[in-house]
Amino acid sequence: MPDNLLPADGEVYFYPAFFEKEEADLLFARLQSRIPWKQEPITIMGKKIMQPRLTALLGDPRFPYTYSGLKMNPDNFTDELLLIRERVELPGKTTFTTALLNFYRDGSDSMGWHRDNEKSLGPDPVIASVSFGATRNFKLKHRPGEHGIITVPLTHGSLLLMQGTTQDYWYHSIPKQLRPVGPRINITFRRIVAT
Numbered sequence: 194m195p196d197n198l199l200p201a202d203g204e205v206y207f208y209p210a211f212f213e214k215e216e217a218d219l220l221f222a223r224l225q226s227r228i229p230w231k232q233e234p235i236t237i238m239g240k241k242i243m244q245p246r247l248t249a250l251l252g253d254p255r256f257p258y259t260y261s262g263l264k265m266n267p268d269n270f271t272d273e274l275l276l277i278r279e280r281v282e283l284p285g286k287t288t289f290t291t292a293l294l295n296f297y298r299d300g301s302d303s304m305g306w307h308r309d310n311e312k313s314l315g316p317d318p319v320i321a322s323v324s325f326g327a328t329r330n331f332k333l334k335h336r337p338g339e340h341g342i343i344t345v346p347l348t349h350g351s352l353l354l355m356q357g358t359t360q361d362y363w364y365h366s367i368p369k370q371l372r373p374v375g376p377r378i379n380i381t382f383r384r385i386v387a388t
Contacts (some may be wrong), residue, residue: 198333203359205333208284208352209347213322217350221325224378225274229288229298230367233263237305245369246302252291256385261312267291274380277293281321281382285354288359289321289382297329297377300370310360315386318360322353326370326377336362 194320196204212220236257251266251274252257257266270278274292282288294303309320322331324347329355333343355365367379 198343198357199363202362204355204357205345205359205363206284206354206356208354209348210350211280211352212325212350213261214350217325218261220273220277221349221378223271224294224325224380225376227271227273227297228294228296229268229380230294233265235265239251242359246297246304247296249296250291251294251374251384252289255313256290256313258291258293258311258313258383258385265293277323277380278382281354282350284352285319285321285356285382287319287384290385291383292380293383295308295379295381297327297367299376299380300372300374303369304367305362306332306366308336308360308364309355309381309383313385314360314383317357318383319354319356320360321382322355323380323382324353325349325378325379327375329370329374329377331382332366333370334364347377365377 195206228249232247234241251270270317321354326344328348331345331347
């Protein structure tokens with residue numbers, strides 16, 4: 194297991210080449226074409242805005258997922274997602290029920306600062322984040338602001354594992370990128386324990 198990237202209050206582990214390039218290329222192409230991508234509105238500080246990326250939710254149909262005022266009902270896992278899920282469950286030591294997918298079309302697509310601390314995920318959730326496509330910087334900042342900002346370049350075929358009290362103490366984001374960058378797909382596997 195790699196070293197914990199966090200200096201305190203949580204655990205984040207990074208596997209830069211969790212999937213070999215050839216397999217990652219194939220999975221990226223299939224996910225791009227086979228996932229039912231949507232752009233949906235979310236509510237931030239009482240205001241509805243369109244998400245600056247495309248999204249999809251797949252997994253156990255008994256477990257919808259709600260965040261920022263948006264309730265998503267999952268489609269069934271595709272064969273590709275079943276394969277990826279099986280692979281990431283081993284280091285995650287968790288059986289994941291759901292995959293939230295984000296498609297960043299270019300550098301103007303982004304994800305603002307947030308914590309994955311919804312009640313439906315239970316205490317100390319394990320989140321396995323898999324990336325395919327262009328490298329984008331993943332930023333972490335400590336909630337009281339004591340440890341500065343940690344930057345992790347999420348490479349093609351990588352796995353970032355967040356667990357322990359990470360979601361209690363650390364915000365994370367994918368900021369906009371000014372220089373030209375290609376498309377990227379991110380999959381966050383999670384276990385929903387309540388609806």
